[in-house]
Amino acid sequence: MTPAKPSDTAGTDMAARLVDTLRHRVGKDERAAKPHDWYTAAVLTVRDEIIDRWMESTRRTYAESGKRVYYLSLEFLIGRLLRDALNNLDLTGELARALAANGMDLSHLEELEPDAALGNGGLGRLAACFMESLASLDIPAYGYGIRYVNGMFRQRIDDGNQVELPETWLSHGNPWEFDRRESAYRVGFGGEVVAVNPAGGDTVVWTPAEQVEASAVDTPVVGWRGKRVNTLRLWTAHALDPIRLDAFNAGDHVGALEGEARAASLVRVLYPADSHKAGQELRLRQEYFFSAASIQDIVRRHMQYVGDIRTLPDKAAIQLNDTHPAVAVAELVRLLVDVHALGFDEALDITRRTVAYTNHTLLPEALESWPLPLFERLLPRHMQIIYAINARALREARAKGMDDAAISAISLIDEGGERRVRMANLAFAGAHSVNGVAALHTELMKQTVFRDLNALYPDKINNKTNGVTPRRWLMQCNPGLTGVIKDAIGPAFLDDVEKLEELNAMAGDAALGERVAEVKRANKVALSAQIADLVGVRVDPDALFDVQIKRIHEYKRQLLNLIETVALYDQIRSHPERDWVPRVKIFGGKAAASYHNAKLVIKLANDIARRVNSDPGVGELLKVVFVPNYNVTLAERIIPAADLSEQISTAGMEASGTGNMKFALNGALTIGTLDGANIEIMERVGEENIVIFGMTADEVAAKRAGGYDPRAVIEGSPELAQAVRSIASGVFSPDDKDRYKGLMGGLYDSDWFMVAADFDAYAAAQRDVDARWRDRAGWREAAIRNVANVGWFSSDRTIGEYARDIWGVL
Numbered sequence: 173m174t175p176a177k178p179s180d181t182a183g184t185d186m187a188a189r190l191v192d193t194l195r196h197r198v199g200k201d202e203r204a205a206k207p208h209d210w211y212t213a214a215v216l217t218v219r220d221e222i223i224d225r226w227m228e229s230t231r232r233t234y235a236e237s238g239k240r241v242y243y244l245s246l247e248f249l250i251g252r253l254l255r256d257a258l259n260n261l262d263l264t265g266e267l268a269r270a271l272a273a274n275g276m277d278l279s280h281l282e283e284l285e286p287d288a289a290l291g292n293g294g295l296g297r298l299a300a301c302f303m304e305s306l307a308s309l310d311i312p313a314y315g316y317g318i319r320y321v322n323g324m325f326r327q328r329i330d331d332g333n334q335v336e337l338p339e340t341w342l343s344h345g346n347p348w349e350f351d352r353r354e355s356a357y358r359v360g361f362g363g364e365v366v367a368v369n370p371a372g373g374d375t376v377v378w379t380p381a382e383q384v385e386a387s388a389v390d391t392p393v394v395g396w397r398g399k400r401v402n403t404l405r406l407w408t409a410h411a412l413d414p415i416r417l418d419a420f421n422a423g424d425h426v427g428a429l430e431g432e433a434r435a436a437s438l439v440r441v442l443y444p445a446d447s448h449k450a451g452q453e454l455r456l457r458q459e460y461f462f463s464a465a466s467i468q469d470i471v472r473r474h475m476q477y478v479g480d481i482r483t484l485p486d487k488a489a490i491q492l493n494d495t496h497p498a499v500a501v502a503e504l505v506r507l508l509v510d511v512h513a514l515g516f517d518e519a520l521d522i523t524r525r526t527v528a529y530t531n532h533t534l535l536p537e538a539l540e541s542w543p544l545p546l547f548e549r550l551l552p553r554h555m556q557i558i559y560a561i562n563a564r565a566l567r568e569a570r571a572k573g574m575d576d577a578a579i580s581a582i583s584l585i586d587e588g589g590e591r592r593v594r595m596a597n598l599a600f601a602g603a604h605s606v607n608g609v610a611a612l613h614t615e616l617m618k619q620t621v622f623r624d625l626n627a628l629y630p631d632k633i634n635n636k637t638n639g640v641t642p643r644r645w646l647m648q649c650n651p652g653l654t655g656v657i658k659d660a661i662g663p664a665f666l667d668d669v670e671k672l673e674e675l676n677a678m679a680g681d682a683a684l685g686e687r688v689a690e691v692k693r694a695n696k697v698a699l700s701a702q703i704a705d706l707v708g709v710r711v712d713p714d715a716l717f718d719v720q721i722k723r724i725h726e727y728k729r730q731l732l733n734l735i736e737t738v739a740l741y742d743q744i745r746s747h748p749e750r751d752w753v754p755r756v757k758i759f760g761g762k763a764a765a766s767y768h769n770a771k772l773v774i775k776l777a778n779d780i781a782r783r784v785n786s787d788p789g790v791g792e793l794l795k796v797v798f799v800p801n802y803n804v805t806l807a808e809r810i811i812p813a814a815d816l817s818e819q820i821s822t823a824g825m826e827a828s829g830t831g832n833m834k835f836a837l838n839g840a841l842t843i844g845t846l847d848g849a850n851i852e853i854m855e856r857v858g859e860e861n862i863v864i865f866g867m868t869a870d871e872v873a874a875k876r877a878g879g880y881d882p883r884a885v886i887e888g889s890p891e892l893a894q895a896v897r898s899i900a901s902g903v904f905s906p907d908d909k910d911r912y913k914g915l916m917g918g919l920y921d922s923d924w925f926m927v928a929a930d931f932d933a934y935a936a937a938q939r940d941v942d943a944r945w946r947d948r949a950g951w952r953e954a955a956i957r958n959v960a961n962v963g964w965f966s967s968d969r970t971i972g973e974y975a976r977d978i979w980g981v982l
């Protein structure tokens with residue numbers, strides 16, 4: 173590979189550099205090069221521009237010797253990187269011209285980049301937005317995670333059913349990444365812990381039974397205007413001994429490679445554990461593997477450049493994205509005690525001052541815990557450390573006079589039935605800050621899961637409402653709208669997205685409304701073409717595009733939307749003469765492979781689509797589309813084309829949501845419950861510019877406590893009863909009439925997610941949406957007011973708050 177030399181990249185023009193890269197680094201002649209060769213050459217050419225800034229950023233960080241932020245996350249849902257880099261370096265036009273000079277089209281080549289789909293959904297996308305904002309705010313930061321060779325899974329829809337296929341994003345290599353085999357650490361599992369000098373103190377040695385090598389693969393993360401380039405460091409795994417030659421030579425060719433295969437299995441797939449139990453030993457191994465490698469790397473860097481382990485909290489802020497890296501608490505204490513020979517209390521104090529934890533869910537089934545025997549077998553030394561942290565927490569609780577119920581809620585060990593290690597309690601006890609991700613969520617954290625821990629450590633819980641990066645979620649995904657805004661208020665919002673507020677002064681301006689509507693229509697035309705391509709359904713770009721794209725989960729209530737779709741279908745057929753607003757209902761999202769009801773919801777969406785789309789009685793008035801393999805790239809296409817954003821979770825169950833923010837930023841109106849960040853969106857866009865319906869979190873809790881009778885509710889709502897009965901009786905599944913009997917039966921019997929309780933309010937809200945849509949000028953003004961008032965949901969604002977309040981940088 174030709175190293176990039178700043179001196180010769182600065183002067184020559186991009187077209188010459190591109191061709192030079194194609195020849196000397198891709199090894200192709202212009203005449204023989206295929207589009208993928210040009211794509212690779214384009215990435216490498218842009219990467220050269222990044223590398224110089226990357227090195228400069230690193231030098232500056234070392235010179236300033238400031239504090240670094242370390243973001244530990246099992247997921248980084250980063251999507252494609254080329255457009256991100258071009259936009260942030262302002263090189264889009266230059267590269268497009270250079271490619272055009274060679275007969276290549278940039279937007280065509282962009283389609284060749286695979287999505288780096290290293291996440292389930294919102295939590296992983298948040299980590300990606302945060303990395304971009306950290307660089308944009310010029311904060312020195314590393315993201316740490318796992319380089320999953322096959323991501324989570326690629327979703328195919330076969331006859332309406334989700335089929336999971338491996339994601340093969342690395343099959344053509346990855347020109348963005350740098351293999352850092354020199355940055356490698358050993359990570360051990362199992363074995364035993366022995367006291368080496370029982371007479372002289374409590375020195376212990378953990379001798380793992382197994383070890384793997386974690387080695388770093390780095391991807392540069394470019395901030396806005398190229399201010400700073402940070403590092404996303406993803407770990408891959410190797411056997412210490414890649415091949416056992418003795419075995420190989422003795423003829424055992426497969427057995428000789430077993431160690432490497434075992435190591436590789438650690439970094440194969442991401443568990444789809446989003447709010448759903450994985451509970452697999454391999455998952456715990458992944459969590460420890462990446463936490464241990466990251467903590468070793470952080471401590472190594474600190475010792476190399478600072479030298480005194482006691483100053484770690486002044487130089488490092490470690491943020492745990494959910495409990496997946498919570499074992500990092502025990503790992504850091506272990507290194508401080510066993511390797512750096514500090515006393516336990518001092519080690520715990522240093523750890524606490526360094527580590528902070530973000531909670532993402534209150535769903536009991538999603539709060540991570542591990543069977544104690546498994547944890548002890550895999551991580552015997554960490555188990556001892558967790559007991560020691562626990563002993564201190566329980567002692568403090570008793571000293572505060574807390575009762576037995578509070579003490580057992582605080583305990584890091586769940587003693588009820590099968591003993592389990594509670595990762596959230598470990599993270600809480602080991603961190604100085606515990607934050608929720610929206611105001612309501614943080615409040616509920618204090619009242620529910622962490623009530624007693626909050627009483628014990630009252631200063632830890634704080635709120636940091638999530639955000640999304642406006643570079644990807646406005647400028648890149650919606651250049652048309654960005655251009656219109658620039659013409660309206662000037663370019664200052666590009667550097668400070670809260671300046672979008674200046675649009676408020678002209679929100680009622682007819683000419684602006686017209687231009688915003690033209691952009692929306694163009695985006696809808698483009699999406700319509702893609703929908704025709706993907707699922708073979710023709711949709712009318714002038715219809716209302718009503719979108720629900722997110723992980724498929726019962727609490728997100730795609731089922732509520734689908735039942736209302738059926739009710740609407742029934743209404744249209746009964747009263748075809750009425751003035752219906754033509755709608756396209758767009759769904760997308762993956763279900764965890766083991767989540768039966770979520771997969772059934774996907775099947776139901778496809779069954780409804782098949783029937784509705786082929787019914788000449790409804791024609792263009794209603795279309796239903798399930799877009800396969802929802803990912804970041806699809807989100808970038810769909811969101812700019814949405815008129816209505818469905819954010820309809822059972823109140824109290826969606827921690828924040830970030831999809832809601834992206835839609836509003838692109839001028840969609842929200843139909844939603846008072847849940848997560850929807851509440852804060854409402855406060856900012858104004859109640860008249862959002863459609864809110866349904867029970868509040870308090871009302872949901874009260875109803876659950878006070879004998880909710882869903883059967884009575886269903887029977888009391890003719891529209892709901894008819895829709896549920898038609899689904900249950902097989903109207904949409906003539907090939908298997910009983911397919912949805914169980915799903916609908918669940919609504920009658922328990923309806924934990926309160927679909928029936930909120931149905932009438934939701935249906936009425938949808939008719940309210942219709943009425944608003946008919947008032948074209950009113951709709952456009954509301955759309956502009958959404959764009960104008962959601963700049964606050966920029967991840968720059970969120971990261972600014974973390975930086976000041978939690979990390980002590982900035």
Ligand SMILES: *Cc1c(COP(=O)(O)O)cnc(C)c1O
Binds near residue numbers: 293804807830834
């Ligand atoms: C933003 C985003 C999410 C999160 O969506 P929610 O509606 O907040 O659940 C999930 N997946 C992708 C690809 C996203 O871009």
